[in-house]
Amino acid sequence: xxxxxxxxxxxxxxxxxxxxxxxxxxxxxxxxxxxxxxxxxxxxxxxxxxxxxxxxxxxxxxxxxxxxxxxxxxxxxxxxxxxxxxxxxxxxxxxxxxxxxxxxxxxxxxxxxxxxxxxxxxxxxxxxxxxxxxxxxxxxxxxxxxxxxxxxxxxxxxxxxxxxxxxxxxxxxxxxxxxxxxxxxxxxxxxxxxxxxxxxxxxxxxxxxxxxxxxxxxxxxxxxxxxxxxxxxxxxxxxxxxxxxxxxxxxxxxxxxxxxxxxxxxxxxxxxxxxxxxxxxxxxxxxxxxxxxxxxxxxxxxxxxxxxxxxxxxxxxxxxxxxxxxxxxxxxxxxxxxxxxxxxxxxxxxxxxxxxxxxxxxxxxxxxxxxxxxxxxxxxxxxxxxxxxxxxxxxxxxxxxxxxxxxxxxxxxxxxxxxxxxxxxxxxxxxxxxxxxxxxxxxxxxxxxxxxxxxxxxxxxxxxxxxxxxxxxxxxxxxxxxxxxxxxxxxxxxxxxxxxxxxxxxxxxxxxxxxxxxxxxxxxxxxxxxxxxxxxxxxxxxxxxxxx
Ligand code: AHR
Numbered sequence: 388x389x390x391x392x393x394x395x396x397x398x399x400x401x402x403x404x405x406x407x408x409x410x411x412x413x414x415x416x417x418x419x420x421x422x423x424x425x426x427x428x429x430x431x432x433x434x435x436x437x438x439x440x441x442x443x444x445x446x447x448x449x450x451x452x453x454x455x456x457x458x459x460x461x462x463x464x465x466x467x468x469x470x471x472x473x474x475x476x477x478x479x480x481x482x483x484x485x486x487x488x489x490x491x492x493x494x495x496x497x498x499x500x501x502x503x504x505x506x507x508x509x510x511x512x513x514x515x516x517x518x519x520x521x522x523x524x525x526x527x528x529x530x531x532x533x534x535x536x537x538x539x540x541x542x543x544x545x546x547x548x549x550x551x552x553x554x555x556x557x558x559x560x561x562x563x564x565x566x567x568x569x570x571x572x573x574x575x576x577x578x579x580x581x582x583x584x585x586x587x588x589x590x591x592x593x594x595x596x597x598x599x600x601x602x603x604x605x606x607x608x609x610x611x612x613x614x615x616x617x618x619x620x621x622x623x624x625x626x627x628x629x630x631x632x633x634x635x636x637x638x639x640x641x642x643x644x645x646x647x648x649x650x651x652x653x654x655x656x657x658x659x660x661x662x663x664x665x666x667x668x669x670x671x672x673x674x675x676x677x678x679x680x681x682x683x684x685x686x687x688x689x690x691x692x693x694x695x696x697x698x699x700x701x702x703x704x705x706x707x708x709x710x711x712x713x714x715x716x717x718x719x720x721x722x723x724x725x726x727x728x729x730x731x732x733x734x735x736x737x738x739x740x741x742x743x744x745x746x747x748x749x750x751x752x753x754x755x756x757x758x759x760x761x762x763x764x765x766x767x768x769x770x771x772x773x774x775x776x777x778x779x780x781x782x783x784x785x786x787x788x789x790x791x792x793x794x795x796x797x798x799x800x801x802x803x804x805x806x807x808x809x810x811x812x813x814x815x816x817x818x819x820x821x822x823x824x825x826x827x828x829x830x831x832x833x834x835x836x837x838x839x840x841x842x843x844x845x846x847x848x849x850x851x852x853x854x855x856x857x858x859x860x861x862x863x864x865x866x867x868x869x870x871x872x873x874x875x876x877x878x879x880x881x882x883x884x885x886x887x888x889x890x891x892x893x894x895x896x897x898x899x900x901x902x903x904x905x906x907x908x909x910x911x912x913x914x915x916x917x918x919x920x921x922x923x924x925x926x927x928x929x930x931x932x933x934x935x
Contacts (some may be wrong), residue, residue, distance in 0.1 A: 479574040
């Protein structure tokens with residue numbers, strides 16, 4: 388239980404009245420005057436902010452941040468991305484070719500690179516996804532005019548012309564200043580093919596693959612840290628059992644060599660959602676031979692598959708409930724991993740996550756092109772908070788996907804580009820990159836819709852290398868503000884400032900006509916209080932606070 392916060396009686400009164408008023412709108416069950424009277428008459432003022440108060444009266448949330456318990460570092464790679472040969476992600480979104488009228492550097496869009504640099508993309512996964520287990524990397528090297536085509540069977544059955552291959556991907560990573568994360572082909576590729584890809588990229592000597600790379604215009608090897616041995620091998624990557632895949636993983640991974648001083652961080656295909664048996668088997672059979680295990684979890688589209696921007700409050704609530712399930716998944720998979728790896732040497736890597744809505748009308752169903760609203764921003768905010776809070780085990784995550792596909796950062800239409808609400812959350816959360824996690828606990832009321840109930844406020848906190856504290860808070864309630872009173876243990880703050888992402892509508896989003904309809908704004912709803920700070924989070928908002 389928490390020590391009582393030292394806040395003034397006036398503040399208590401204000402909070403209580405405020406919360407009560409909010410509750411009235413929210414519950415719509417009790418007459419507002421009646422509710423206020425009940426609270427006052429029962430002397431319940433202090434109970435409204437007290438720990439253990441009846442949640443039905445929705446006390447102010449009590450947050451404790453343990454600034455004296457900073458231990459684990461939040462890997463920037465938690466803020467990683469994913470780019471697949473799917474729809475208009477690579478082609479149009481990233482690659483327009485050198486002869487395009489769209490300004491580009493060696494065929495890669497300049498506007499997209501400039502925008503992505505602002506969110507400090509730390510790592511980029513490629514070439515899939517399901518595409519990875521059909522991809523034969525040698526088709527994507529050499530003179531572009533001579534590269535063969537293939538059918539992208541998973542994604543719309545369209546022709547893939549291999550104009551974007553290994554060299555182009557490594558160039559993109561260099562332009563972004565991020566680590567490449569390549570996913571090899573286990574489903575339909577050979578061990579030799581995988582071995583040669585790593586040799587082609589990393590070997591600094593004389594070998595058939597190194598010579599081929601030089602012939603193709605890149606004399607120096609690249610550094611390649613992250614390499615996944617297959618994707619979704621329980622499904623599109625070969626429909627394997629966990630035992631069979633564990634054996635395949637060991638076989639393929641044996642030949643993924645560390646060459647010329649390059650150390651490969653090998654990632655095994657992990658479970659889908661709550662498939663705990665997969666994690667158990669992989670950790671038992673191959674846990675000692677992997678650096679990471681990849682979990683995939685998509686939180687769908689609310690109660691049913693719908694367009695991203697067409698939903699009601701029930702869908703809002705259901706969507707966020709499904710997003711919050713990440714907490715349970717990460718916790719339970721981590722518990723299994725702890726059994727085999729108590730020192731947490733193997734990372735849990737959530738290399739596909741995000742919302743998955745219906746495709747926008749008139750677009751190819753295989754292209755997974757969806758809009759992105761304030762609801763998606765809240766999904767991103769809570770999920771990233773969960774990853775931060777589990778940063779001891781979660782060392783990388785890759786939202787699906789970076790451009791024009793699923794929960795994208797950027798949408799493009801020919802030469803036009805817009806930043807999605809999810810992009811803005813990633814930008815706000817850059818403060819957590821490489822910062823020390825400050826463990827935190829929150830006691831808050833529930834946001835309830837019908838029979839669905841979820842904690843109204845979601846949070847994570849960190850201290851950066853310059854000593855500044857950052858707290859990211861999400862108010863999941865689309866109608867009511869949330870009062871949060873924070874006790875800062877082991878640190879003092881003299882100043883607080885903030886930024887916010889919110890809008891009057893739950894489905895607020897940016898369009899090519901109004902690309903800046905939803906963007907971040909300054910936030911002055913936080914103040915220093917004795918022992919910490921207090922803030923009022925507007926309904927349906929993501930807030931980042933900086934404390935100095
Ligand atoms: O991100 C889209 C697809 O979802 C990926 O290709 C696959 O790995 C997952 O099922």
